[in-house]
Amino acid sequence: MPTPINQNMPILKRDAQGNVIQESYLGDMKFRGEYVAGQLITQGRARSGSNESDDVWQLGRMTYIGNDLTQVNWAEGSSQFAFSWADRATYTYS
Numbered sequence: 001m002p003t004p005i006n007q008n009m010p011i012l013k014r015d016a017q018g019n020v021i022q023e024s025y026l027g028d029m030k031f032r033g034e035y036v037a038g039q040l041i042t043q044g045r046a047r048s049g050s051n052e053s054d055d056v057w058q059l060g061r062m063t064y065i066g067n068d069l070t071q072v073n074w075a076e077g078s079s080q081f082a083f084s085w086a087d088r089a090t091y092t093y094s
Contacts, residue, residue: 030047030048032057043062046058053086055084057084058083059083060073075088076091
């Protein structure tokens with residue numbers, strides 16, 4: 001049986017109308033952050049229990065003007081859960 005493409009995505013809980021319950025998305029996730037001068041520069045999210053070296057992370061790189069977050073760029077231009085937190089410095093963010 002083929003492996004589903006979205007197997008690394010978090011399991012989302014839905015209400016009776018089928019809407020995603022936003023708190024379930026973040027509550028079941030592991031978070032890693034890389035900070036410079038107190039600002040979050042790189043964020044990573046993966047399912048709880050994931051290893052930092054597994055290709056199951058969603059990685060975002062933050063851009064600021066002063067203290068204002070102005071843009072989030074994704075590893076290799078993709079918001080998929082398909083990257084390694086341990087390898088975050090090797091990706092191109094766009």
